[in-house]
Amino acid sequence: MKYVLVSGGVISGVGKGIIASSTGLLLKTTGLNVTYMKIDPYMNIDAGTMSPTEHGEVYVLDDGGEVDLDLGSSERYLGVTLTREHNITTGKIYQHVIERERRGDYLGKTVQIVPHLTNAIQDWVERVAHIPVNENQATPDVCVIELGGTVGDIENAPFIHAMTQLQRRVGKGNFLQIHVSHVPVIPPGPQGEQKTKPTQRAVSDSRREGLNPDLIACRCEIPLEAGTIQKVANMCQVDADQVIAVHNVSTTYRVPLLLENQKLLPTIGRLFQLDSIPRNPTLV
Numbered sequence: 001m002k003y004v005l006v007s008g009g010v011i012s013g014v015g016k017g018i019i020a021s022s023t024g025l026l027l028k029t030t031g032l033n034v035t036y037m038k039i040d041p042y043m044n045i046d047a048g049t050m051s052p053t054e055h056g057e058v059y060v061l062d063d064g065g066e067v068d069l070d071l072g073s074s075e076r077y078l079g080v081t082l083t084r085e086h087n088i089t090t091g092k093i094y095q096h097v098i099e100r101e102r103r104g105d106y107l108g109k110t111v112q113i114v115p116h117l118t119n120a121i122q123d124w125v126e127r128v129a130h131i132p133v134n135e136n137q138a139t140p141d142v143c144v145i146e147l148g149g150t151v152g153d154i155e156n157a158p159f160i161h162a163m164t165q166l167q168r169r170v171g172k173g174n175f176l177q178i179h180v181s182h183v184p185v186i187p188p189g190p191q192g193e194q195k196t197k198p199t200q201r202a203v204s205d206s207r208r209e210g211l212n213p214d215l216i217a218c219r220c221e222i223p224l225e226a227g228t229i230q231k232v233a234n235m236c237q238v239d240a241d242q243v244i245a246v247h248n249v250s251t252t253y254r255v256p257l258l259l260e261n262q263k264l265l266p267t268i269g270r271l272f273q274l275d276s277i278p279r280n281p282t283l284v
């Protein structure tokens with residue numbers, strides 16, 4: 001099983017969900033079975049009790065699970081059917097650990113965020129990643145995990161810690177992180193300057209938490225200039241092909257093509273050492 005973690009920095013709402021689903025779709029075009037999970041760090045057990053004006057539309061899964069709209073995007077992009085278990089929230093994972101504690105599963109132990117909660121997150125992710133989600137009931141090869149919120153948020157901390165542990169548990173070649181950041185244009189408009197500082201801060205925040213992004217996705221209102229991409233690469237000490245530019249498009253269904261044009265698949269194939277990904281893939 002390979003894991004692609006899609007995390008975010010600077011601000012939420014930068015397009016993590018669309019980038020996560022689009023990456024999954026590209027991987028699916030190579031014949032891999034792709035599944036998807038979303039981690040929402042809020043305390044609610046699920047999105048069902050949240051106001052749509054605050055949280056956005058609630059998406060209802062086939063099993064009745066009331067979840068974030070990103071699960072709806074991924075069902076559509078990947079052609080899969082997800083369950084309520086594919087969405088972890090802080091409320092859900094705490095409830096799970098507290099129920100186990102009451103049952104006596106940890107008898108004699110002091111139950112702590114590390115390792116008990118972080119282990120429970122990893123176990124949950126590994127278990128749910130293996131659930132077949134497509135029509136042919138095949139066990140997935142790749143699990144795309146979208147982590148809501150931004151790295152550095154207090155609510156995010158146990159999940160980030162769990163992801164650093166998961167990376168070690170499954171091995172570096174089986175875990176890849178795409179960190180999504182925002183590149184503002186100041187002043188707004190074609191003459192404005194594309195500012196990379198928020199992205200530099202976002203990458204350094206992630207590294208401080210123990211996660212070193214393999215790919216940096218920069219969301220910008222307008223297409224990123226070559227100089228901006230090179231600057232992000234230089235300042236974050238990665239290769240230019242590890243920087244992905246995602247500008248505003250007329251429909252989010254264009255985002256997979258945007259990623260494909262930047263040769264995301266061969267880059268992921270190299271990082272994952274996946275032979276099934278051709279060097280110069282074309283969408284099928």
Ligand code: ADP
Nearest residue numbers: 012013014015016017018246247248249252255
């Ligand atoms: P996040 O997961 O980071 O909160 P989403 O993926 O839910 O962000 O995207 C937030 C909003 O931005 C959604 O309405 C989505 O349709 C829109 N969006 C995302 N990426 C793009 C893009 N490249 N161009 C235009 N709109 C986008």
